[in-house]
Amino acid sequence: MGLLIGSSKTAFRLINPIVQVLRPVSPLAWFPLGLLAFKAAEGATIFIIFITSLWPTLINTAFGVASIPQDHKNVAKAFGFSKWKYIVKVIFPFALPHIITGLRLSIGVAWMVIVAGEMLSGGVGIGFFVWDSWNALSLEKILSAILIIGVVGLLLDKGFDWLQKRFSYA
Amino acid sequence: MNSNHHISAPIDSASEFHKIQSRPASIAIKDITVSFKTPKGIFTAIKNIDLTIKKGEIISLIGHSGCGKSTLLGTISGMTPPTNGQVIVNDALVKGPGPDRGIVFQNYSLLPWLTVYKNIYEAVDAVFKLKTKAEKQEIVEENLQMVNLWAHKDKLPSQLSGGMKQRVAIARAFAINPSILLLDEPFGALDALTKGTMHIELLKLWNLDNRNKTIVMVTHDIEEAIFLSDRVVVMNNGPEATIKEIVDVPLERPRNKKQIVHDPAYMEIHDRLMGLLFDKFSIED
Numbered sequence: 044m045g046l047l048i049g050s051s052k053t054a055f056r057l058i059n060p061i062v063q064v065l066r067p068v069s070p071l072a073w074f075p076l077g078l079l080a081f082k083a084a085e086g087a088t089i090f091i092i093f094i095t096s097l098w099p100t101l102i103n104t105a106f107g108v109a110s111i112p113q114d115h116k117n118v119a120k121a122f123g124f125s126k127w128k129y130i131v132k133v134i135f136p137f138a139l140p141h142i143i144t145g146l147r148l149s150i151g152v153a154w155m156v157i158v159a160g161e162m163l164s165g166g167v168g169i170g171f172f173v174w175d176s177w178n179a180l181s182l183e184k185i186l187s188a189i190l191i192i193g194v195v196g197l198l199l200d201k202g203f204d205w206l207q208k209r210f211s212y213a
Numbered sequence: 214m215n216s217n218h219h220i221s222a223p224i225d226s227a228s229e230f231h232k233i234q235s236r237p238a239s240i241a242i243k244d245i246t247v248s249f250k251t252p253k254g255i256f257t258a259i260k261n262i263d264l265t266i267k268k269g270e271i272i273s274l275i276g277h278s279g280c281g282k283s284t285l286l287g288t289i290s291g292m293t294p295p296t297n298g299q300v301i302v303n304d305a306l307v308k309g310p311g312p313d314r315g316i317v318f319q320n321y322s323l324l325p326w327l328t329v330y331k332n333i334y335e336a337v338d339a340v341f342k343l344k345t346k347a348e349k350q351e352i353v354e355e356n357l358q359m360v361n362l363w364a365h366k367d368k369l370p371s372q373l374s375g376g377m378k379q380r381v382a383i384a385r386a387f388a389i390n391p392s393i394l395l396l397d398e399p400f401g402a403l404d405a406l407t408k409g410t411m412h413i414e415l416l417k418l419w420n421l422d423n424r425n426k427t428i429v430m431v432t433h434d435i436e437e438a439i440f441l442s443d444r445v446v447v448m449n450n451g452p453e454a455t456i457k458e459i460v461d462v463p464l465e466r467p468r469n470k471k472q473i474v475h476d477p478a479y480m481e482i483h484d485r486l487m488g489l490l491f492d493k494f495s496i497e498d
Contacts, residue, residue: 114322117316123311
């Protein structure tokens with residue numbers, strides 16, 4: 044989808060306004076809609092994680108694809124690359140670092156939303172654990188949970204940082 | 214050819230030169246005009262250009278920056294569609310880029326995420342769809358050997374020097390075995406020493422191929438143009454650039470870089486080109 048938006052101006056004009064309107068919507072606002080659609084708290088949680096973490100990846104991919112230098116396009120044109128070869132050998136490798144940056148931002152958002160979602164849906168997960176500890180008035184449990192959430196978030200970010208370095212070609 | 218652009222060769226000893234001129238046409242540019250739409254209105258880069266290039270001929274397009282040399286080359290490659298007129302290549306109308314024309318871009322245009330080997334392989338793979346993998350690999354190896362870069366085949370372009378990148382770009386253009394080679398300021402970014410070596414390498418490759426490939430090159434280096442070309446096309450300043458004059462270079466091949474500069478015929482051509490390109494020769498003029 045990001046590849047499409049980035050490579051076609053028309054697609055960008057069509058989809059960009061929708062993206063801009065949906066992007067700032069709070070994950071909590073999506074939750075009832077998820078409940079309605081999936082009839083279960085678990086499905087709704089996955090839905091809100093997906094819908095809120097989607098945007099950074101989408102926008103970054105589109106941006107990456109749109110910023111392909113004319114030089115690279117010329118190579119594909121001059122040597123008659125097929126559409127498939129152009130996507131796989133030019134567009135995708137060029138956009139990959141942007142895509143990974145997008146994923147890195149997305150995973151950060153997703154991790155925050157997971158915790159919030161679990162508080163709402165209840166039953167399982169670290170978010171529920173925090174809420175449950177609050178009900179049990181166990182401050183040390185809350186603090187250690189916060190610490191764990193922070194450290195896991197950091198590790199996820201580091202993981203993507205490594206990926207980013209791994210796939211940069213310069 | 215448009216006769217009023219043409220000046221006759223001052224030397225008649227160059228039978229080789231006349232032999233080329235009796236060959237069949239490789240490229241025929243007919244009344245080409247290229248205009249671009251800009252926010253300020255329509256900009257005409259080149260206007261009413263006529264030029265016929267023979268098979269196996271080496272032609273340089275020379276002129277000041279922005280005179281439309283690259284635009285003219287673009288119409289031959291098919292990357293720039295003409296607003297008016299036609300380009301006929303090997304008896305067929307140019308409608309877009311094609312595998313009969315190999316292009317070497319000004320800034321090499323290698324894909325930075327592919328190795329030297331892969332950069333050439335992908336081009337070969339795109340052009341020779343019917344060949345087997347082994348055949349395609351053989352073509353890549355042959356061409357990399359030819360430019361002495363086989364040892365560097367697994368490097369990324371960012372690990373190469375400018376001259377090496379240019380050799381990869383040239384190998385890539387040769388690998389698709391085009392009948393025409395189009396070079397857009399191919400040696401512009403190289404230092405003078407590397408440039409000199411590259412000129413000889415290019416002529417060597419052309420020679421190995423029995424001088425059958427037609428080469429059209431954009432440059433703004435007079436010495437380079439004379440050393441390499443059979444004819445030098447001098448363009449007027451743009452916008453609406455036209456051909457100012459076509460200067461023949463009837464110097465015997467193979468040419469020797471060291472000796473050629475002492476050849477009176479060379480000096481005459483050099484002076485002629487200087488005269489065409491520069492109105493003023495001293496700061497006191």
